[in-house]
Amino acid sequence: MLESIAYIAQQIKEARETKGLSQRALSEKVGIPQSHISRIENGAVNLQLSSLIELARVLELELILVPKEAQKATGAIIREAQRPKKKSDIHNQLVHSSASKNRAKYQLDDED
Amino acid sequence: MLESIAYIAQQIKEARETKGLSQRALSEKVGIPQSHISRIENGAVNLQLSSLIELARVLELELILVPKEAQKATGAIIREAQRPKKKSDIHNQLVHSSASKNRAKYQLDDED
DNA sequence: TCTTATGATGTGTCTTAATATATCTTTTCT
């Protein structure tokens, strides 16, 4: 399983696409090779925390641990934040939704 | 830097203590050696995402990526969730506050 | 078509997380 890694990987990919960055562009900003970013986004690696944090920083995301009981409430807020605020941002919606069509394969070993 | 690792490590430690678990007890639940949990909580290792996710699962935490703009709002909700709901839970507050006295050393290499 | 941009994939090397195991220190009891 480890579908949580799939979720995180997908979040990274969507955030990158929302920002209109190619893997190579992100690679230069964050200092991680494009080949590795590809593997990360496809869930092909069990990345280290430092890599995730660096990616998150450049993508203006914050990695946090939320108590399960608070998850629903935070989820609502986050979805709200991700909603484009200006009509000129509808473009983002398109990029975003096309991104969510992508299936993550996640060939990580089934541990647990 | 990588103070975000310190933050995550501290969150794990506090969640464990709030649940009244020893490192060894958590070790058995999650299948990670106590020695490694110690290193994780002290920020002495740059742990892998699977380890963090496994720990979070057992500690009933969810690892999420929050847009920076939504961070304040989610922070408020999370603090609310962490507040003990019953008077009988004041015990947790004590454990929790004693935990926060601990300084993390974080001898991780200064990258960036 | 040829080029260009993008993402995916392969290989070899180095580093280090994760493991097993043991031990040591510190704290907390009785």
Place this chain on the structure above:
DNA sequence: AGAAAAGATATATTAAGACACATCATAAGA
């Protein structure tokens, strides 16, 4: 004090992340 529990630390081994680098496949544009 001594015993027990808890956390920190040491060592050796194994597994795999991260890297550099090249290359492949595909799609988009000229």
